[in-house]
Structure formats: structure tokens, C-alpha cells
Amino acid sequence: MCLLQLWAFGFCHLLFMNTSDSEEDSYNERSALVQCESPTIPSYNQDHDMSLPQETDTKRRRPVSSGLDEPGPVERERASTPDGEEEELTLKYGAKHVIMLFIPVTLCMVVVVATIKSVSFYTEKTSQRLIYTPFEEDPNSVGQRLLNSILNTMVMISVIVVMTIILVVLYKYRCYKFIHGWLILSSLMLLFWFSFMYLGEVFKTYNVAMDYPTLVMIIWNFGVVGMICIHWKGPLRLQQAYLIVISALMALIFIKYLPEWSAWVILGAISIYDLIAVLCPKGPLRMLVETAQERNEPIFPALIYSSAMVWMVGMADSSNPDSGELHFTSCHMLKCLLVDFLTGGVKLGLGDFIFYSVLVGKAATTGGDWNTTLACFVAILIGLCLTLLLLAIFKKALPALPISITFGLVFYFSTDNLVRPFMDSLAAHQYYI
Amino acid sequence: MNLERMPNEEKLSLCRRYYLGGFAFLPFLWLVNVLWFFKEAFLKPAYTEQPQIKSYIKKSAMGLILWVAVLTTWITIFQHFRARWGEVGDYLSFTIPLGTA
Numbered sequence: 001m002c003l004l005q006l007w008a009f010g011f012c013h014l015l016f017m018n019t020s021d022s023e024e025d026s027y028n029e030r031s032a033l034v035q036c037e038s039p040t041i042p043s044y045n046q047d048h049d050m051s052l053p054q055e056t057d058t059k060r061r062r063p064v065s066s067g068l069d070e071p072g073p074v075e076r077e078r079a080s081t082p083d084g085e086e087e088e089l090t091l092k093y094g095a096k097h098v099i100m101l102f103i104p105v106t107l108c109m110v111v112v113v114a115t116i117k118s119v120s121f122y123t124e125k126t127s128q129r130l131i132y133t134p135f136e137e138d139p140n141s142v143g144q145r146l147l148n149s150i151l152n153t154m155v156m157i158s159v160i161v162v163m164t165i166i167l168v169v170l171y172k173y174r175c176y177k178f179i180h181g182w183l184i185l186s187s188l189m190l191l192f193w194f195s196f197m198y199l200g201e202v203f204k205t206y207n208v209a210m211d212y213p214t215l216v217m218i219i220w221n222f223g224v225v226g227m228i229c230i231h232w233k234g235p236l237r238l239q240q241a242y243l244i245v246i247s248a249l250m251a252l253i254f255i256k257y258l259p260e261w262s263a264w265v266i267l268g269a270i271s272i273y274d275l276i277a278v279l280c281p282k283g284p285l286r287m288l289v290e291t292a293q294e295r296n297e298p299i300f301p302a303l304i305y306s307s308a309m310v311w312m313v314g315m316a317d318s319s320n321p322d323s324g325e326l327h328f329t330s331c332h333m334l335k336c337l338l339v340d341f342l343t344g345g346v347k348l349g350l351g352d353f354i355f356y357s358v359l360v361g362k363a364a365t366t367g368g369d370w371n372t373t374l375a376c377f378v379a380i381l382i383g384l385c386l387t388l389l390l391l392a393i394f395k396k397a398l399p400a401l402p403i404s405i406t407f408g409l410v411f412y413f414s415t416d417n418l419v420r421p422f423m424d425s426l427a428a429h430q431y432y433i
Numbered sequence: 434m435n436l437e438r439m440p441n442e443e444k445l446s447l448c449r450r451y452y453l454g455g456f457a458f459l460p461f462l463w464l465v466n467v468l469w470f471f472k473e474a475f476l477k478p479a480y481t482e483q484p485q486i487k488s489y490i491k492k493s494a495m496g497l498i499l500w501v502a503v504l505t506t507w508i509t510i511f512q513h514f515r516a517r518w519g520e521v522g523d524y525l526s527f528t529i530p531l532g533t534a
Contacts, residue, residue: 200527200528203527203528204528207530207531207532208528208530209511209512209515209526209528209529209530210526210527210528211511211515211525211526211527212525212526212527213507213525214504214507214508214511215527217458217504220458220459221458221459221460221461221462222461224457224459224462225459225461225462225465228454228462233434233447234434234465235434235465235468235469236434236435238465239434
């Protein structure tokens with residue numbers, strides 16, 4: 001039951017471009033706000049409307065999708081600047097966000113790979129499986145194994161679809177308390193139970209004696225401060241760090257408990273599902289986003305990674321957005337181009353982190369050396385770049401999983417089967433290229 | 434949360450809540466409080482709520498130092514005497530290192 005929650009928790013995510021301020025820009029914002037007062041008033045309504053979807057982006061449980069919800073700044077650019085400058089500004093806008101996303105994704109993957117390489121617990125195969133992958137993989141028969149992994153994948157995907165639909169229904173009928181409670185329960189489980197397991201394994205690996213009182217203090221502090229930062233108010237950096245840690249923990253659980261071949265098939269299937277769910281008009285995620293936009297409300301505490309904290313996310317508990325704050329936010333968004341316009345924060349859902357890390361982690365497990373791992377890492381980052389590029393072009397919700405996972409899978413299998421034997425025989429024959 | 438954009442009363446209220454929360458055996462919360470509000474309390478030009486924030490930061494810092502001292506003492510004692518305590522040591526241990534006495 002709890003794993004079900006965790007699964008849903010980890011799975012749903014959303015990537016939106018968001019013109020929230022980054023902390024470094026705060027000084028510039030203040031001066032920019034003063035400068036921008038008059039020019040922005042006429043366009044207030046336009047930007048106001050466009051700002052609202054962004055507030056509702058606080059929903060974190062959507063399967064990966066990315067979108068640019070604030071076309072306002074970009075459009076203003078076009079109106080006021082010559083083309084060359086406009087392109088440059090758009091690119092600058094995009095490039096900074098790419099970097100802002102690279103860092104947390106990289107950190108998450110580094111944590112996962114470091115753990116996999118050092119703590120053997122997560123690579124030991126157990127007979128325990130998640131209930132979502134009930135079919136055992138028999139290593140003897142290839143056909144049987146393939147069939148079982150496909151069946152496992154179908155079970156898993158149907159679980160995800162059901163969970164997403166339940167979530168959409170709950171949201172449509174405004175059962176916010178239920179969703180809220182669900183999220184809190186999931187994060188409680190992650191922050192306390194999984195980190196306890198993780199810590200135990202790390203101590204065993206490094207042969208360190210640990211006593212219960214100290215351990216209880218550590219887990220208690222870690223968990224409670226995590227809950228506070230994520231669900232209430234806390235420093236931005238700490239919140240980002242906690243989200244990265246949670247994603248890493250979740251990815252490690254998946255790496256441990258998903259059977260070998262099922263994991264790969266599941267990764268592929270999830271990307272396809274993501275594509276369908278976000279882009280098709282009848283997709284549950286799209287419906288969810290549209291419902292949220294219609295209602296113009298922020299939903300519940302965001303477990304989305306936000307590169308720049310929008311304080312709206314912090315107040316996501318209120319179902320009636322304060323109009324004063326909306327205005328403030330739109331003013332932020334209407335910042336002048338001349339001053340650093342990069343008020344955009346990029347939001348990436350936790351599920352993205354998790355699946356990217358699962359891919360790289362599995363590459364680290366099964367791949368013999370670092371080539372495969374690095375290849376997958378590079379592939380995912382390239383995919384992320386491309387997705388953000390598409391985001392800037394299309395300016396709507398886009399799934400962030402498909403491109404990266406496809407590249408990752410392609411790179412993994414080709415490196416494992418082509419590059420590695422090649423490198424090995426080169427090394428054996430002492431050829432250096 | 435961007436402290437820059439919060440009104441001063443809210444900052445004070447947040448600082449106070451973090452301070453009070455730390456009494457629930459949460460020295461980490463006190464640490465976060467100190468680090469987060471340090472600039473506000475000591476490096477910003479004075480405003481009405483600042484003295485109160487300063488006092489909360491100082492009290493949090495004191496509590497933090499106290500906890501660090503207690504924990505360090507306990508950990509040192511435990512690591513040193515664990516083997517000698519025999520059964521009690523094992524009972525208190527979460528992980529027991531292999532290969533040592």
C-alpha cells in the first residue's frame with residue numbers, strides 16, 4: 001500500500017517554465033519593478049492570465065511534462081527589441097535554465113551512482129519484489145524472461161494509469177485534503193523509513209558502530225526538517241537539496257526492487273506513456289493541467305524542483321490565491337528585459353529525477369565500467385537540453401522523459417554491446433586511440 | 434522561500450517558529466534558523482523587528498552549541514566504551530562493526 005503511494009508520489013511530475021525570480025536577481029527585481037511600473041500596466045491583464053497557469057504548476061504529481069507557462073516575457077521581447085537581440089535574449093533565457101537544471105539532475109545521479117558503487121545492498125538481488133512486478137524473471141529462458149518483463153511492465157503501467165486517473169478525479173472533485181494527506185504520507189515514508197534503511201546500509205558498508213539514540217536523533221532531525229522545508233516554508237537551497245535526496249532514495253529503491261529486464265522495459269514504456277498522457281487531448285495529465293488552469297488556483301505543496309523559488313509555491317495551500325500576490329507575481333514576470341530578465345525558474349518534476357537516476361543507476365549496476373555510466377549520463381543531459389529547447393519553441397506542457405530516456409536507452413545498449421567489447425579488445429591489444 | 438520578499442513581521446514570525454520548533458529535539462532546525470536568518474539579523478540595516486530576530490538567532494545558536502556538545506560527548510563515550518559494555522553496548526547498537534573486539 002505504501003509502496004503504491006510512493007510509486008504515485010514518485011511518478012507524477014511536471015516541468016514548467018516559470019518566470020519566478022531567482023534569489024540573486026532580487027536586487028535587480030526591485031529596481032526593475034520600479035522601472036517597469038508604467039510600461040507593464042497596459043499589458044497587466046495579458047500577463048496576469050498567463051501567470052495563472054504557472055501558479056497551478058505546483059502540482060507535482062503529473063507524469064513528466066515540460067511547458068513554458070509564461071510566454072509573456074518572451075512576447076514582450078519581440079515587441080520591444082529588434083530581432084537579433086530578441087533571439088539572443090531568448091537563448092540566454094533558455095541557456096541559463098538548462099544550466100539550472102543540469103546541476104540538480106547531475107547531483108541526483110551522482111548520489112545514486114556513488115551509492116550503487118559503494119553500498120552493495122542496492123545491487124544485491126533479492127527474491128523480494130514489488131507487488132507491481134509480480135512475474136518472476138527466470139534467467140534460464142530468454143523468451144520466458146522477455147515475456148515476464150513485458151507482463152510486469154503492463155502491470156506497472158496500468159497501476160500508474162489508474163493512479164493518475166484517481167488523482168485527476170480527486171482533483172476534479174476538489175478532494176484536496178485527501179491529496180494533501182496522501183502527499184504528506186508519502187513524503188513521511190520517504191524521509192523517515194527509506195533514509196533509515198539507507199543510513200543503516202551505509203553504516204554497515206563502512207563498518208561503523210552506530211547507537212540507537214544518535215541514529216534516532218539523526219533520522220528525526222533529517223525527517224522533520226525535510227517535512228518542514230518541503231511542505232511548509234524553508235530556505236530554497238535546503239528544499240532543493242531535500243528534493244534531490246528524496247529522488248535519489250526513490251531511484252535506489254527502484255533499482256533494488258525492479259527485476260533486471262523489467263526495469264529497462266518499464267523505462268521505455270513510461271516514456272511512451274508520458275508522451276501520450278501529456279500530449280493527447282484526452283490524456284489525464286493534460287486534463288489535469290487544463291482543469292488547474294481553468295480554476296486558476298495553485299494546488300497543493302509542490303514537490304516539484306524549482307530552480308528559483310516562487311513564493312506562490314510556498315502558499316500553495318490556499319485555495320484562493322490572493323490577488324495582491326498575483327499582481328506582485330505578474331509584476332515580477334513583467335520585468336524589464338534590460339535588467340536581467342531571467343526571472344524564469346524552471347520546474348522539473350521529481351519523477352524526472354527519479355527515472356533519469358534509475359537509468360544511470362542501472363547502467364552503473366550492470367555495466368562493467370564507467371563508460372556505460374558516463375554515456376548514459378551524457379545522453380540524459382543531451383535529452384534534457386533538447387527538451388528544454390522544444391519547450392522554448394512550443395511554450396506548452398511537454399513531456400520531459402521521452403527524449404532523455406530514449407537517448408539513454410540507446411546509448412546504454414550500444415555502449416554495453418558495442419563500445420565496451422571494442423574498448424576491452426583495444427586494451428587487450430594495447431592499442432591506444 | 435525568498436526572505437527578500439517577505440514583510441518583516443512574517444520574517445519575525447518564521448524565525449520565532451523555527452526557534453520554538455527546535456525545542457522538539459531538533460538542533461538541525463536551530464542550525465537552519467541561524468544560517469538562514471544570520472544575514473537578516475546582523476548584516477542588514479536595522480528595522481523594527483530586527484532586535485527580536487537577533488535574540489532568536491542568538492538563543493538558537495546557544496541551543497545548537499549545547500546540543501552539539503551533548504551529542505559529541507555521548508558519541509565519544511559510546512564509541513570508546515562500546516566494546517567494554519558488553520551486553521548493554523550491543524543492545525544500544527544499531528550496527529555492530531565486524532572484525533573488531
